[in-house]
Amino acid sequence: MFRVATRASVLRTGLLRNLSNFSSSSIQSAASSSFNKRINLLPWGLLAAGALSGFIYYHQYQTLGLKNKVECSALDQDIRIVKLTGEVTDSSPMRLRMEQFVKSLQREIVSELEAIDGKKFQIDTWERAEGGDGISCVLQEGNVFEKAGVLVSVVYGQLPTAAVLQMKSRNKDLDPADGPFPFFASGISIVLHPHNPMAPTVHLNYRYFEIGNEDGTPRIWWFGGGSDLTPSYLFDEDATHFHRTLKGVCDKHDLSYYPKFKKWCDEYFYLKHRQEARGIGGIFFDDLDDKSPEELFKFVKDCGRGFLPSYIPILKRRKDMPFTNEEKKWQQLRRGRYVEFNLVWDRGTKFGLHTPGSRIESILASLPLTATWRYNHSPSANSSEERLVEVLKTPKDWI
Amino acid sequence: MFRVATRASVLRTGLLRNLSNFSSSSIQSAASSSFNKRINLLPWGLLAAGALSGFIYYHQYQTLGLKNKVECSALDQDIRIVKLTGEVTDSSPMRLRMEQFVKSLQREIVSELEAIDGKKFQIDTWERAEGGDGISCVLQEGNVFEKAGVLVSVVYGQLPTAAVLQMKSRNKDLDPADGPFPFFASGISIVLHPHNPMAPTVHLNYRYFEIGNEDGTPRIWWFGGGSDLTPSYLFDEDATHFHRTLKGVCDKHDLSYYPKFKKWCDEYFYLKHRQEARGIGGIFFDDLDDKSPEELFKFVKDCGRGFLPSYIPILKRRKDMPFTNEEKKWQQLRRGRYVEFNLVWDRGTKFGLHTPGSRIESILASLPLTATWRYNHSPSANSSEERLVEVLKTPKDWI
Numbered sequence: 001m002f003r004v005a006t007r008a009s010v011l012r013t014g015l016l017r018n019l020s021n022f023s024s025s026s027i028q029s030a031a032s033s034s035f036n037k038r039i040n041l042l043p044w045g046l047l048a049a050g051a052l053s054g055f056i057y058y059h060q061y062q063t064l065g066l067k068n069k070v071e072c073s074a075l076d077q078d079i080r081i082v083k084l085t086g087e088v089t090d091s092s093p094m095r096l097r098m099e100q101f102v103k104s105l106q107r108e109i110v111s112e113l114e115a116i117d118g119k120k121f122q123i124d125t126w127e128r129a130e131g132g133d134g135i136s137c138v139l140q141e142g143n144v145f146e147k148a149g150v151l152v153s154v155v156y157g158q159l160p161t162a163a164v165l166q167m168k169s170r171n172k173d174l175d176p177a178d179g180p181f182p183f184f185a186s187g188i189s190i191v192l193h194p195h196n197p198m199a200p201t202v203h204l205n206y207r208y209f210e211i212g213n214e215d216g217t218p219r220i221w222w223f224g225g226g227s228d229l230t231p232s233y234l235f236d237e238d239a240t241h242f243h244r245t246l247k248g249v250c251d252k253h254d255l256s257y258y259p260k261f262k263k264w265c266d267e268y269f270y271l272k273h274r275q276e277a278r279g280i281g282g283i284f285f286d287d288l289d290d291k292s293p294e295e296l297f298k299f300v301k302d303c304g305r306g307f308l309p310s311y312i313p314i315l316k317r318r319k320d321m322p323f324t325n326e327e328k329k330w331q332q333l334r335r336g337r338y339v340e341f342n343l344v345w346d347r348g349t350k351f352g353l354h355t356p357g358s359r360i361e362s363i364l365a366s367l368p369l370t371a372t373w374r375y376n377h378s379p380s381a382n383s384s385e386e387r388l389v390e391v392l393k394t395p396k397d398w399i
Numbered sequence: 400m401f402r403v404a405t406r407a408s409v410l411r412t413g414l415l416r417n418l419s420n421f422s423s424s425s426i427q428s429a430a431s432s433s434f435n436k437r438i439n440l441l442p443w444g445l446l447a448a449g450a451l452s453g454f455i456y457y458h459q460y461q462t463l464g465l466k467n468k469v470e471c472s473a474l475d476q477d478i479r480i481v482k483l484t485g486e487v488t489d490s491s492p493m494r495l496r497m498e499q500f501v502k503s504l505q506r507e508i509v510s511e512l513e514a515i516d517g518k519k520f521q522i523d524t525w526e527r528a529e530g531g532d533g534i535s536c537v538l539q540e541g542n543v544f545e546k547a548g549v550l551v552s553v554v555y556g557q558l559p560t561a562a563v564l565q566m567k568s569r570n571k572d573l574d575p576a577d578g579p580f581p582f583f584a585s586g587i588s589i590v591l592h593p594h595n596p597m598a599p600t601v602h603l604n605y606r607y608f609e610i611g612n613e614d615g616t617p618r619i620w621w622f623g624g625g626s627d628l629t630p631s632y633l634f635d636e637d638a639t640h641f642h643r644t645l646k647g648v649c650d651k652h653d654l655s656y657y658p659k660f661k662k663w664c665d666e667y668f669y670l671k672h673r674q675e676a677r678g679i680g681g682i683f684f685d686d687l688d689d690k691s692p693e694e695l696f697k698f699v700k701d702c703g704r705g706f707l708p709s710y711i712p713i714l715k716r717r718k719d720m721p722f723t724n725e726e727k728k729w730q731q732l733r734r735g736r737y738v739e740f741n742l743v744w745d746r747g748t749k750f751g752l753h754t755p756g757s758r759i760e761s762i763l764a765s766l767p768l769t770a771t772w773r774y775n776h777s778p779s780a781n782s783s784e785e786r787l788v789e790v791l792k793t794p795k796d797w798i
Contacts, residue, residue, distance in 0.1 A: 124775070149774070272753070273753070344742050344743075344752055360673065371769070371770050371772075373767065376523070376537070
């Protein structure tokens with residue numbers, strides 16, 4: 001049900017402008033023009049591509065109606081018009097502004113990461129026949145990054161009845177009898193695994209979900225997302241910097257956000273079978289609709305724009321640190337834990353893997369290039385490896 | 400709820416004989432005495448150990464009642480008496496004969512694998528407070544094997560009501576009002592990952608499950624298990640040898656078994672998200688009770704004893720073959736698929752990981768030492784890598 005456009009088919013159907021439409025957004029970075037030229041319309045067979053690249057979480061996936069035949073709604077038409085004209089302003093519908101924002105943020109982050117790594121991302125676009133498209137940027141075996149994925153996706157269509165019932169169970173006021181409901185979802189997801197075991201892995205995901213009325217106005221909507229840090233070697237100053245940056249963003253919008261979302265993050269990124277957190281946390285939230293869309297969009301934009309300042313200073317001071325073979329081995333074991341979390345516990349990944357026709361390569365772009373499982377390994381007493389595990393077992397306050 | 404005995408506590412409570420009681424079985428190999436001396440009563444904290452080492456499958460796990468307080472039933476007493484006296488004969492209850500068999504088979508296989516590798520297995524025993532014990536033998540970074548696990552476990556206790564209801568849904572004639580029911584489960588699990596990419600990974604698991612009457616006689620029982628081969632490079636003669644050996648064992652007992660269990664295996668060891676089989680299959684069955692316990696025990700024993708003949712000739716002709724760095728990299732990608740199957744699809748592993756107090760190290764002993772995920776990798780046209788993937792997408796008949 002997903003289709004990755006080949007160069008030939010794109011030229012044939014005139015979709016090129018559509019697939020690379022972020023270039024027509026009003027926010028253009030200096031890098032965008034060369035970025036667009038590099039878009040790689042990889043042949044991928046006719047069936048490929050995941051709803052929201054596997055990073056948009058479970059609840060949203062459940063509403064996507066991947067197998068539903070899409071009828072043309074007012075919402076679809078809005079999007080199509082904008083795809084053609086490329087005009088998004090502050091008075092455009094939120095779904096269009098969010099799409100524009102995540103694509104613009106992707107471009108900005110890819111550009112910055114390329115400057116640090118010195119190697120270019122591979123850029124693949126895909127198109128969802130039922131409505132939507134995605135851009136997967138992946139850099140692997142770079143100079144700094146073992147693997148880095150920066151992915152966006154936009155999906156829209158009609159919400160099936162089962163998904164409407166699921167919405168109701170989440171206290172969304174939807175009566176199936178009033179359907180079908182048009183929906184729209186867009187998001188950005190990032191996972192960076194640096195080579196150096198002293199440099200932590202980082203993850204980010206922000207998303208917007210909307211269920212519309214037939215006239216195209218939003219009926220129900222929310223934002224979700226977060227960002228968390230996963231070190232193999234724990235430097236307290238890094239953890240503090242990361243949390244302080246996130247808290248700074250949260251505090252600008254609501255003083256209750258950081259403590260609430262920090263706790264939510266510790267609870268979500270938790271490997272129950274290991275009884276340890278994936279990393280030293282960050283923030284995580286879902287179903288956020290406690291303020292106006294305008295206010296929350298500002299918050300989410302600030303979160304997204306806070307990514308580079310939260311992570312790049314840490315990366316820069318760790319990426320060239322000396323390390324031993326033993327330290328590299330420990331990183332590989334921690335990579336194994338990352339795989340365990342993503343394959344066993346992460347709701348978005350699990351749902352993507354169980355959804356026929358998902359674009360598996362995008363879903364699993366979050367996995368490290370390499371990982372290790374060593375039977376019965378435990379860190380030596382009073383080592384820095386042991387201290388990391390202790391912190392993962394009892395999440396700390398970092399500020 | 401599981402406890403791995405430390406040397407001190409074992410000596411204190413006189414459990415040593417119990418933990419290593421396979422030495423008292425009537426079937427003793429020459430290797431058994433040195434094997435027993437090497438039993439490693441690793442300290443593991445007070446809570447550890449998995450119900451059936453993570454390899455006994457989902458349905459069985461669901462019946463284990465891990466959190467149930469165990470009362471002393473006739474079945475428990477039987478086992479305790481035998482643990483003390485070590486006498487198991489052909490007229491002993493099946494549960495005791497199966498326990499003796501899997502422990503004896505473990506010893507035989509560990510001994511043979513050590514002879515081939517030249518390095519010794521690490522042997523850990525664990526004890527389940529509610530009833531049962533296990534022996535996990537793992538060899539990693541050997542001369543031939545990257546990682547090799549040969550694990551047995553024996554679990555008994557009282558079946559909780561939820562599990563009884565689950566039994567009913569599997570058409571087992573149990574009325575919760577007649578409970579509580581004593582249960583017993585035992586099994587052996589093997590996963591071998593050789594270093595050489597030309598030598599395939601192999602997996603085996605056989606298990607016996609019984610629900611007893613209060614007088615200790617069996618009320619419901621069945622056998623389950625199978626064995627499958629996962630090559631990174633496909634040699635048709637290896638696949639044919641493996642299947643022919645398994646078919647030989649099956650045909651001795653029932654001509655309908657091999658075709659039925661071969662198909663079941665292809666369906667079970669299947670990565671739906673990749674639309675490919677884990678490997679080139681073998682046999683798989685569950686709920687097997689279509690003949691007398693005596694006949695099926697003979698069948699399962701033949702299956703277990705068929706393991707070395709089915710695999711060792713393949714290993715011997717592949718383990719020292721030359722290979723390139725590129726071939727090693729391909730093996731690492733295939734290892735990644737193995738991890739995906741075990742963490743995402745394998746019912747036993749999943750259930751073990753979701754069961755608090757499981758012995759995670761035993762459950763995840765099936766994972767390879769190393770694995771790789773490479774974004775958007777696809778084998779080159781007409782390569783042997785491409786041919787493997789084609790075969791995995793459309794399971795073949797090998798005989």
